[in-house]
Amino acid sequence: SSGINAEYGDNKFDLDLERECEIAVATVADNWNCCQILRDKIRTETEQDPCLSVIMKYIENVWPKSSNSCNEIVKSFYAMKDELSILDGMVIYNDRIVIPK
Numbered sequence: 878s879s880g881i882n883a884e885y886g887d888n889k890f891d892l893d894l895e896r897e898c899e900i901a902v903a904t905v906a907d908n909w910n911c912c913q914i915l916r917d918k919i920r921t922e923t924e925q926d927p928c929l930s931v932i933m934k935y936i937e938n939v940w941p942k943s944s945n946s947c948n949e950i951v952k953s954f955y956a957m958k959d960e961l962s963i964l965d966g967m968v969i970y971n972d973r974i975v976i977p978k
Contacts, residue, residue, distance in 0.1 A: 919974060920966035926977035928954075929968050936963050 923929045928950045935958070941947050944955035954961065960971050968975040 916965065916967070919976065922977035923967050923975075929975060929977050932961060932968055932975075933963055936961055936968070 923933070931948045931951050932954055935941075935947075935951065940955070940958045944952050947955055957970060961975075962969045
């Protein structure tokens, strides 16, 4: 059994899904039309943005079970929580970078 099988078990579906996610993330990152300096600025501003920093914590851990339990500042993002992710220190909505205020 390889290290991958030991980590993910023998479920081929899990491996296929993991690979699809890796490909999707790589595709988004490769197709961004902004330079590294701009990405660094967005990453820094995201860390300092009160709303996006809370969203990142929810993405990394777990979102509350209802929007009523959310931090007030991020309630408007609750409906799209399943489409939000983090890539390279930035919040991503589907295939778009969420720009900090």
